Amino acid sequence: MFIVLEGIDGSGKSTQAARLVSWLRSLRGGSGVLWTREPGDWTRGKALRQILLEGDLRPPPSELGLFLADRCEHVTSCITPALLRNEWVVCERYCDSTLAYQCWGRGLPRRIVEELFSWCHFPRPDLALWIDIPRERAMERLEARGE
Numbered sequence: 165m166f167i168v169l170e171g172i173d174g175s176g177k178s179t180q181a182a183r184l185v186s187w188l189r190s191l192r193g194g195s196g197v198l199w200t201r202e203p204g205d206w207t208r209g210k211a212l213r214q215i216l217l218e219g220d221l222r223p224p225p226s227e228l229g230l231f232l233a234d235r236c237e238h239v240t241s242c243i244t245p246a247l248l249r250n251e252w253v254v255c256e257r258y259c260d261s262t263l264a265y266q267c268w269g270r271g272l273p274r275r276i277v278e279e280l281f282s283w284c285h286f287p288r289p290d291l292a293l294w295i296d297i298p299r300e301r302a303m304e305r306l307e308a309r310g311e
Contacts, residue, residue, distance in 0.1 A: 167289060168259075171296070198246040202255065209234060215230060
């Protein structure tokens, strides 16, 4: 099963993912669960993660292109192999985050972005969980972490 956790920064995705992964592993004898995140959680993805999270990319299609490249590598090297091994996959952020940030945040056409997802053959999650939290509370959490 492929499970995705979505939410704004500071919403608790990592905390809830840790709890979910721990519970799933307890059900599966301690293994058979991949915990991953986007962007950059694949063998050579740290450089892309740094560019995406700290960079100031212009125009918006440049940012989208890097997110899609990162996801293609992530899906190919991590997510799909785990699913083929009948593992559960828990991923922090996925396609819904791209829609939120690149379409509604940066103004890119949703139809085109979704066509690119289809063209790239990204697997669809079996379950997507959205963690809803007031922006003010998320900001308090980020400030407490020094971010």
